[in-house]
Every structure is written in structure tokens, then in C-alpha cells.
Amino acid sequence: DAMVIQNPRYQVTQFGKPVTLSCSQTLNHNVMYWYQQKSSQAPKLLFHYYDKDFNNEADTPDNFQSRRPNTSFCFLDIRSPGLGDAAMYLCATRDLRSTDTQYFGPGTRLTVL
């Protein structure tokens, strides 16, 4: 059974049109991460939630926001997507109380037209 679920798997949006990507988990992990992965590059951490505490990486553009309404769900909002935001977006979870491993979802491939 899928433990980290991302919807949709493929998302197409228009330049400047806000878009929201969704991540949910059945693991009850206390940390959720969002990574951006451009073609042939390593995943780059955008931000993470430790319980309800939001932590932004220093170089994450203001165009990217996140919400975590409860333990299970975390959303990535891109307020005004540019062509450079086209990428794979990966969600991951980890429970710092009990595990040493991040569990990744299947990713959402974002296309910006």
C-alpha cells in the first residue's frame, strides 16, 4: 500500500497561473519535506514541516509556499509559476522519533506552458 501519496502525478499549468500540489501520508510521520528536482539534477530541498513548524530553505523563492493543515497532508503552492519552475516535485516524510529514513512519494511532474 502506498505510504506517501502525491496528487496529481502530472500537472500542466500556464505561466503565472497559481497551482497547488498535494502530498499525503499514512505513516503518521512528524516531518514532511518538499523537494524540487529539475531534469538530470539532484533533488533540492525547498522546505519542511516539523510538526506544525514551517522551515524554509534560505534560497527557496518567495513564489513557493506550503501548508500543512494536519499531520497527514502537506501542500505546495506555487503562486505565479514561471517556465523555470517546471520540474519534478517530490514529497518525503520522516519520523525523527523512530526512524532514520525518508520515505518518498512518486512525485508530481509539473509542466509550465
Next chain:
Amino acid sequence: AQSVTQLGSHVSVSEGALVLLRCNYSSSVPPYLFWYVQYPNQGLQLLLKYTSAATLVKGINGFEAEFKKSETSFHLTKPSAHMSDAAEYFCAVSLNTNAGKSTFGDGTTLTVKP
């Protein structure tokens, strides 16, 4: 601070040959080390991990890796490559502090020739 260097962005082997993917790390404290595999348009799948137990770690699909502290290395090997092993491989390091954030290497694309 932590970092990972993967030597060789592309590795090509023949089917049945040894696979060796190199990873060196830098960490100020004992790290956790991971190897992930990624197929096109998919997420990261954990192959194996080192978390301060046995230094020789066995993973899925016949892969294994050896943690060598003196060399700060965690190279991934497989005795006999299969066509299905063709994919992108990422080495990653994380700590048990700093919210467990992972730092990834730039990845190695493995090609398997028939």
C-alpha cells in the same frame, strides 16, 4: 555541514558485469548514508542505508555498499548488472539532527549494454 560527491555522472557497463558507483561524503558528525534509485518520472526508491551498524550493507535487487570511514566513502556495488538496473542513482547523507534533512549527490546515470 554535510555534502556528498558522486564520481562519474555516467557509468556504462555490459549486462552481467560488475557495477560500481562511487560516493564520497563529508560530515562533521557520524552520518546516515543512503543510496536511492530513480526510474524516469518516478520518485526515489531506497536501495540501502548505513546507520552506524554493520559497515557492509545489503540492499534490494542484489546491491550492496560498504561504509569506509577512513576513506569517507560509501560506494555501491552489484556483482552482475541486469538490464533492469539502468536508472539514475543518488547517494545521500543525513543526520539525526537538523530535522533529518538529506543532502543528495548529483546522481549517476547507469547504462547497461546488452
